[in-house]
Amino acid sequence: MFTFIVRRLLLAIPTLLLISLVIFLLVDFAPGSPMSEIPLTVPPDVRQKIIESLGANEPVWWRYLLWLRQFFWVEPLHLWDHLFGTAFAEGQQRIVSWQSRSPVFDVIAQRVPQTLTVVGTAYLFGVLIALPIGIWSAYRQYSWFDQLGTFISMVGYSVPTFFTGVLLIVIFAVNLHWFPSTYDTTLKVTDWASFWQQVRQMALPVTVLALFNAAEISRYTRSAMLENLGQDYVRTARAKGMSERTVLLKHVLRNSLIPVVTVIALGLPTVFGGAIITEQVFKVNGIGAALIGAIHANDLPMVQTLTFIFAVLIVLFNLIADILYGVLDPRIRYD
């Protein structure tokens, strides 16, 4: 297993480099320009000057190499300087957003907290709700609980978040005044009152996202459980006189977890990636909102950096999933 992990991590380097090149070329090739959000009153020659000052007119390979250098050399140096008060990165250009002219990593640092709190909590809740529902729905297949769970999760998955978000705002913020409709990113949690306020402002976006995630994960859990409940080993275990609890949670669940682990491993990087629509509806302004804003403004350094970090997480979590497969089912071998 250890050699497998080392080999996969080494293999990840060329993979990620290739991914970063493909993303760069793709974003660069996509139509649109960093000037798309500048009003039409700015004349063309001024636009050209702005593009030149951004360095956006340089050849694509040059910009790619520059980005690589900045990402893998200047930014780590800068972090080092920041942590230890040294000055190695002095005068070296960091990755700067075309849209806001501020360093991309500063923007990411500003936005990670709210994305992790909102999207992360929602994902955690989603999983915590989904697993019991999935297990119980499968165990009591076609009971009223199962039917209700199926109905809610199917409806929950088929109505998009741009609708549920607005619906919740209209009900709970506009009519009942229970929760705010906007997420205040400047709120600092220092005492119980501000903690309560944080909980209140998280309530709506977290509900929307958790419902959506729970719907998906519970379906996979249920189907995998059903598949396993019919297997011979379950009959054997029951025949041996094991309690239903042991059969269900130790044997069936463990064997059913492979697709669930896959889905969760695919979902966790998106926690970092943020939830584009939900973040926008509730003005959470996390990573998802940053990414979509950067894409609309063709802010290549921002899009490239965010997407690349996202790619790293995808590769990492897929590796973790592969390791977990081996833990869940020791018969799975990679080498």
Place this chain on the structure above:
Amino acid sequence: MKLKTALLGAVAALVAAPAAWAERGTDGEVKLTFPQAVSILNPYLTDGTKDVLAAGFVIEPLAGYDTEGNRVARLVTELPTVENGGISADLTSITWKLIPGLMWSDGSPVTAADVAFTAQYCMDPAGGCAQSAKFANIDKVEAVDDQTVKITFKGPQSNPFQAFVGGQTPILQKAQFEACLGAAAPTCTAQNSGPIGTGPFRVTGFTVNDTVQMEANPNYRDPAKPAFATLVIKGGGDAIGSARAVMETGEFDYAWNTQIPPDAQAQMTAAGKGQFVVAFGTLVERIETNLTDPSADLAEGERSTAKHPHPILSDVNVRLALSKAIDRNTLVEVGYGAGGKPTCNLVPAPAMFASDNTDCLTQDLEGAKKLLEDAGWVDSDGDGIREKDGKKLSLLYQTTVNPIRQDFQALIKSWWNEIGIEVELKSIDPGVFFGGDAGSPDTFQKFYADVEMYANNFSGTDPEAYLAEHACDQAPSPENQWQGPNINRFCDPAYDAALKELTAATDPAKRAEIAIKLNDMLTKDSKVIIPLVHRGTLSAHSNALGGVAINAWDNEITNIEDWYRVK
């Protein structure tokens, strides 16, 4: 949050009597929400309206415009004129005198050197200054003494009020930006997101594309203002969500740019928590006609170029019929409500430049049909679509993705169908449409369609540069990487000649007369441009916020220092 503001409000009510005698910082916090978040607070590096608007609370120009479009002094003692000697008789220089004792928010004095530096900052060719067009005719800017700054132009200027007039060209502090000249300009992150200014507020916190936090400037020139101690601008979301946060949930005091369907406007107003305010500048939603052939059968590089005139739209009767068939009042009622007015002009305002052109305001389907009939466009094969010389009257109509524009497309299509024109609709991502990427076929400059709809305006109150966009040599073409503003490829020697006259004219009445003539040449006479709606900027503010007077000629908010909490 609500409790806190209520408490602060109560405290303020005890301390301060009516707003007229308000003291600085007694009204607590004012909260604004912008559907597009603020990216940067330096207008010279952006021209995003949201950025310029937020920066306007902090940094100010020498002079600006009031809500009527009149120029008013901001940081100077009076507006220079030829009479008071501020503008030289030959119109080649203008001299501004700063208010004595003016201070930056850090307590240091504002001097003419700061103004001269700001010009140097924007005129540096390596800086990529977004406002450089306003400095294009300037030869030099010099500080005569601490209070006096003299701008010398390259030649006589009929309109010397470009640089340092209006929120797009505020004064920067030399001490703060000295290290940010030229290529270093974009790297000065701290300066660009927290400029030191003379305005009523100063920046205390800034998160990119999210929140701007400000507090009252302790050195603001009017000791009684601003009434609010702190100010927050929250960005993101969409127009309807922002409007809701002011009009229905009451979380914010002011929402900028809340263009939402008229039904929703009415419903939110009925809730009684706030109101919509509108200001009309020069923004006109229009249909542009393509005078060149966009046919895909033509070779790339010849499509939509002057080499091939448009087979249908070159006929002025077709363009006139297209305009006649449109009911602009209905468009306003469906799409904009209070936020729009029907118009037939490309230059709808200021009043002195607006033509009295109202011929298009009543829909005339029969008249449109007759025009086409007389011009030889008849439906000879009975399929409901007219043709002439074997050419079907069929148009591709494109615009950006936007719910109101899609409604307009559908309505106008139904009217054009009615007069026997086949219409195909297309909508394009706004980032691509306005992006100007020469590699994309979908930009508005490339215009690979027969007609297209969008809105445009001009900054300030003088339409000369705006009208000059339709000169022959301004047409986008492969030779200039499709970068010209004359997207109709309109070319009329008489128009170009009149433009020359306008440039030469200095008498305001004469200028207005020529501008109106140019406007009519493009709209009334030829319908090369089919104006639809004169759009205002629609914003919403809570009933608990007083002193709001929105402005269409400068930044939308130019009087934030006068805002107060209604008790």
Place this chain on the structure above:
Amino acid sequence: MTDSAIPKPVSQSRAVWQQFRSHRGAMAGLVILGLLLAFVLVGPLIWRVDPAYINPDAAAMIKARNKPPSWASPLGTDQLGRDMLARMMAGGKVSMAVGMVAMAISILLGTFVGVLAGYFRRLDGPLMRLTDLFLALPLLPLLLVMVMLFRDTLAGILGPELGTFLLIVFAIGVTSWMQSARIVRGEVLALKEREFVLAARSIGTPPSRMILRHILPNVMSPIMVAATLGIASAIITESALSFLGLGFPPDFPTWGRLLFDGVDYLTQYPERVIWPGLAISLTVLSVNYIGDGLRDALDPRIRGR
């Protein structure tokens, strides 16, 4: 797997159908899906109102706007006085077609990649890295590039409607197969170490037969889930695509777009969102129950009971 069972007098397909019929949820799903199909296919033949018709007489159009349900327009009218029933029918045809076809592309592609990667160790690395790449690609620029490259070409060859349709289903399929690929691969990795697979392999079953006969039937249930969820996301994604100018012409209603447009009118005319939301949910629910029934019917262990 059937070899241990006693030979039945009925054919296998017949047994499957019998089992399927006894599944009440599946039958209900089938009926609802049938009704929905009839609604979008037969409906327009009975309700002959043009979904894009706007009264060119402006005064009449203004009067016909935002009407609640009535006999003249059973589902009401929209903000331009267009008939919602006709729009729902016209939109449903496209949305259901897009949902099903895009889902099929995505599932076929995903299953194909997943099975190959899971079964053949040598393909695992390259295929999974490819999956990583596709997962990492930012969707919006990818779609914009696809539009730029293929829209006019496809429209030129196949005509604008079929061209757009193909581009849409292809775009959705190509950007959504990765999840099912990962899930199928995970299952296959575990399956191929199971006793029955080892047994089958030991008697020299060729890989193609192994996959079709032994592996695929056992990964059906997660595939079914992915397929049901895939329909819902395809229908919604289609509406998102129209915001990139990738979708159908802007006056062409689809369920996803009707839902999106309706959200702005949520408080004034809630029915405007309810109709498309209901239609999408019903489609997905019915497909889900049919999937449930199919899985039960195809599983010989359950079928016998």
